[in-house]
Amino acid sequence: MGKLSSSLWLILFVFSQNVLANSQYNMRKGVTDISNNVYQLHMTIFLICCVIGVIVFAIMFWALIHHRKSKGAVPAQFHESTKVEILWTAIPFVILIGMAIPATKTLIAMEDASKADLTIKVTGSQWKWHYEYMGEDVEFYSMLATTQDEITNLSEKNSNYLLEVDKPLVLPINQKVRFLMTSDDVIHSWWVPDFAVKKDANPGFINETWTNINEVGTYRGQCAELCGKDHGFMPVVVEAKTEEDFKAWLAEAKQAKQKAAAESAALLDQVVPKEELMALGEQVYMANCAACHQPTGLGLSGVFPAMKGSPVILGDVKGHIDILLKGSPGTSMQSFAKQLSIKQIAAVITYKRNAWGNDTGDVIQPSEIQAALDADGEAK
Amino acid sequence: MSSIAEQSNTNEAHHAHQPARGFKRWLFTTNHKDIGSLYLIFSLTMFLIGGAMAMVIRAELFQPGLQLVDPHFFNQMTTMHGLIMVFGAVMPAFTGLANWMIPLMIGAPDMALPRMNNWSFWILPFAFLILLASLFMPGGGPAFGWTFYAPLSTAFSNDSTALFVFAVHIMGISSIMGAINVVVTIVNMRAPGMTWMKLPLFVWTWLITAFLLIAVMPVLAGAVTMVLTDKYFATSFFDAAGGGDPVMFQHIFWFFGHPEVYIMILPAFGIISTIVPTFSRKKLFGYASMVYATSSIALLSFIVWAHHMFTTGMPVAAELFFMYATMLISVPTGVKVFNWVATMWRGSISFEVPMLFSIAFIVLFTLGGFSGLMLAITPADFQYHDTYFVVAHFHYVLVTGAVFSIMAGAYYWLPKWTGNMFNITLAKWHFWLSLVSVNVLFFPMHFVGLAGMPRRIPDYALQFADFNAIISIGGFAFGLSQLLFVVVVYKCAKGGDKVPAKVWDGAHGLEWEVDSPAPYHTFSTPPDIK
Numbered sequence: 001m002g003k004l005s006s007s008l009w010l011i012l013f014v015f016s017q018n019v020l021a022n023s024q025y026n027m028r029k030g031v032t033d034i035s036n037n038v039y040q041l042h043m044t045i046f047l048i049c050c051v052i053g054v055i056v057f058a059i060m061f062w063a064l065i066h067h068r069k070s071k072g073a074v075p076a077q078f079h080e081s082t083k084v085e086i087l088w089t090a091i092p093f094v095i096l097i098g099m100a101i102p103a104t105k106t107l108i109a110m111e112d113a114s115k116a117d118l119t120i121k122v123t124g125s126q127w128k129w130h131y132e133y134m135g136e137d138v139e140f141y142s143m144l145a146t147t148q149d150e151i152t153n154l155s156e157k158n159s160n161y162l163l164e165v166d167k168p169l170v171l172p173i174n175q176k177v178r179f180l181m182t183s184d185d186v187i188h189s190w191w192v193p194d195f196a197v198k199k200d201a202n203p204g205f206i207n208e209t210w211t212n213i214n215e216v217g218t219y220r221g222q223c224a225e226l227c228g229k230d231h232g233f234m235p236v237v238v239e240a241k242t243e244e245d246f247k248a249w250l251a252e253a254k255q256a257k258q259k260a261a262a263e264s265a266a267l268l269d270q271v272v273p274k275e276e277l278m279a280l281g282e283q284v285y286m287a288n289c290a291a292c293h294q295p296t297g298l299g300l301s302g303v304f305p306a307m308k309g310s311p312v313i314l315g316d317v318k319g320h321i322d323i324l325l326k327g328s329p330g331t332s333m334q335s336f337a338k339q340l341s342i343k344q345i346a347a348v349i350t351y352k353r354n355a356w357g358n359d360t361g362d363v364i365q366p367s368e369i370q371a372a373l374d375a376d377g378e379a380k
Numbered sequence: 381m382s383s384i385a386e387q388s389n390t391n392e393a394h395h396a397h398q399p400a401r402g403f404k405r406w407l408f409t410t411n412h413k414d415i416g417s418l419y420l421i422f423s424l425t426m427f428l429i430g431g432a433m434a435m436v437i438r439a440e441l442f443q444p445g446l447q448l449v450d451p452h453f454f455n456q457m458t459t460m461h462g463l464i465m466v467f468g469a470v471m472p473a474f475t476g477l478a479n480w481m482i483p484l485m486i487g488a489p490d491m492a493l494p495r496m497n498n499w500s501f502w503i504l505p506f507a508f509l510i511l512l513a514s515l516f517m518p519g520g521g522p523a524f525g526w527t528f529y530a531p532l533s534t535a536f537s538n539d540s541t542a543l544f545v546f547a548v549h550i551m552g553i554s555s556i557m558g559a560i561n562v563v564v565t566i567v568n569m570r571a572p573g574m575t576w577m578k579l580p581l582f583v584w585t586w587l588i589t590a591f592l593l594i595a596v597m598p599v600l601a602g603a604v605t606m607v608l609t610d611k612y613f614a615t616s617f618f619d620a621a622g623g624g625d626p627v628m629f630q631h632i633f634w635f636f637g638h639p640e641v642y643i644m645i646l647p648a649f650g651i652i653s654t655i656v657p658t659f660s661r662k663k664l665f666g667y668a669s670m671v672y673a674t675s676s677i678a679l680l681s682f683i684v685w686a687h688h689m690f691t692t693g694m695p696v697a698a699e700l701f702f703m704y705a706t707m708l709i710s711v712p713t714g715v716k717v718f719n720w721v722a723t724m725w726r727g728s729i730s731f732e733v734p735m736l737f738s739i740a741f742i743v744l745f746t747l748g749g750f751s752g753l754m755l756a757i758t759p760a761d762f763q764y765h766d767t768y769f770v771v772a773h774f775h776y777v778l779v780t781g782a783v784f785s786i787m788a789g790a791y792y793w794l795p796k797w798t799g800n801m802f803n804i805t806l807a808k809w810h811f812w813l814s815l816v817s818v819n820v821l822f823f824p825m826h827f828v829g830l831a832g833m834p835r836r837i838p839d840y841a842l843q844f845a846d847f848n849a850i851i852s853i854g855g856f857a858f859g860l861s862q863l864l865f866v867v868v869v870y871k872c873a874k875g876g877d878k879v880p881a882k883v884w885d886g887a888h889g890l891e892w893e894v895d896s897p898a899p900y901h902t903f904s905t906p907p908d909i910k
Contacts, residue, residue: 204620302519
């Protein structure tokens, strides 16, 4: 019996180490010390369950085979045994204590987000992630990059289907990165399996977690908490770079931000032609608005209002700009003031006021958007 | 004394001894057997409707990409599937079995509160009519998952939420009334000599379940009411902007929700503890420890709720507490499994259809219990949480657990209810097809979950495609197999080989001492308990 069980352990151990790790059948080992610990915990409890299961069901099936009525089995009379009952209450209890000790150690380590080298504020919103490098003046939205054609089966799906974004979160390896999680609307959950990090982003509250990545690479995950219609379409992509590469990337990102600010400032004196605004507007609409208001502009009856013939769009321009900049509190309509440049906002408003038979003929210039932003700033 | 007896006799003469005819019989009935049948038929109907919704889900997930339904409708399907299966299929099925069997098992003439019994059933169809009708509203039905987490169910939901809240209220009232009836019946109407430790285990488990129901259904009512006022009356229970907290919703919901999952499994334990001794022809091993284990599971169920919420950001001390408490539940649950195995050990076992379902229950429910133990390990739960691993876990305990036990119970007592033996060949087909397909359906979910597929998504990354195709095929096969069950039940109700009072040779209990089919009124005078 001893030999049998030890060889069983060995088989399971080898099997688990070589076949199951990082396969499509099992949890990922991941690329952090914590994710490795979690994987070990998972395999340990799994193997304990397997062994208990094998023993219990071996006994049961033995009885089912040998103690059958058709074999002439005569039922025994026993129906209790205090000794046995105490034993099979006590043994599981001891096993549980053995399991609780490593789990407690790992859990305490996972919850210690102190002494971080870098802090990222992660904000979920329907249905994209926003990353802010605290104290670095770098922030951006990260959105699904998979095309609608791939999703609706009009074109071939690429290998990172639904797990690709326009701008991934870039992180350095070998540094303790702290995440502050929050949300602008409903509850989301930021999950990267390779880090064993999953934390809910709760509106109005800040959650804390951390990671320390060991290897350079691209790591993909998804939102894990049902957050409305496009819950399945807000992936998380993290690019882990060496510290030098990360510093270079950060410097570049800062430069790009300054450049964009300069471009926006230059726009204030320009008049952008309607054709250009319409073309850009359609692009912006499809990327940011179509998920709810639909590419047809017809919305979803009872859930998301139609753009075609909308009173906001056909009404005063100021009201239209307002709702884009501020959103509509308590609904899925979010503020786009930080998500889009003034040129993009001007373009998408122009597009909406002239597409789908909304023939207002209005052309909105970036300067008007800036004026509205400035007015809001003064009001505050 | 004798004049009173005569009086009651003449009174009875004015009552119909046999059921009224036609629709009125069912609408006005106060007979526990009629109401039991109504509950069971209703539950089977809901099982098929909820199952049809699962078929929509599996059809959409058969291949990557969006094919059949848009994501908003997909979310309505997952939400409705959950609500209907929990509140419409599993819970009413157990209440139906309780109505039929508890008076028969304890030697009572009927349930203690027969008029309330009628009422608690008849409001149910209206609750589900309201819920299902919401699907046809502009914007569709509830799409926030059966757990209706705020603020997705408050500020961000569509206007059918009011209907959802109203429907849940009615379901809750129905459950509470049913539970009160069970408690009052068991406490007051046991035949003389039916002492507590002689109660059949099905009765014991239902008594404990009824107390759980009375304790937690009002909490659910509170949760939906707060959702209602947050959405329509500008309160801020779950809105940080007004001083509320969305995570508080989850605490309230799961304080209801965790005992709720035991509400759906404790009566199952009772059924299995009834069937296994019958077909092992041996007394249940450890009767007393079964009662204590059930009670301790029920008590523990009140202090483990936050294990559904490990990722919401709790203090580490709270996470540790809920991890330990959750792990502890595996001890009494293990005792139950060991007791069943010990009951079979050195028995004289035969494999009638109810026994087949019971054996499948023991193996597959335990499998769901193992994945539950894995989920209790908080650090690992961060990886499992909200993935298909969880979906696999709770379908193993609810489908191969609760639903299989209901099937086992139905096959076990169907001959008693109808007086006819069901078609055994068809029933065995139903069992084997269900057994194979249910594992093709739910087992690969462990794999896709571990590999990283989140739950409640209408479309998925390509590495999950193969398993999802297999899962969907299993789903269609399991769904179709249940139609066989409908055929077996229908045919059995219509006719078949006549059965004696004691249908199964190894069976014990008062229900086997009355004729088959059980007469409309039983135990008008209490039986002698040996």
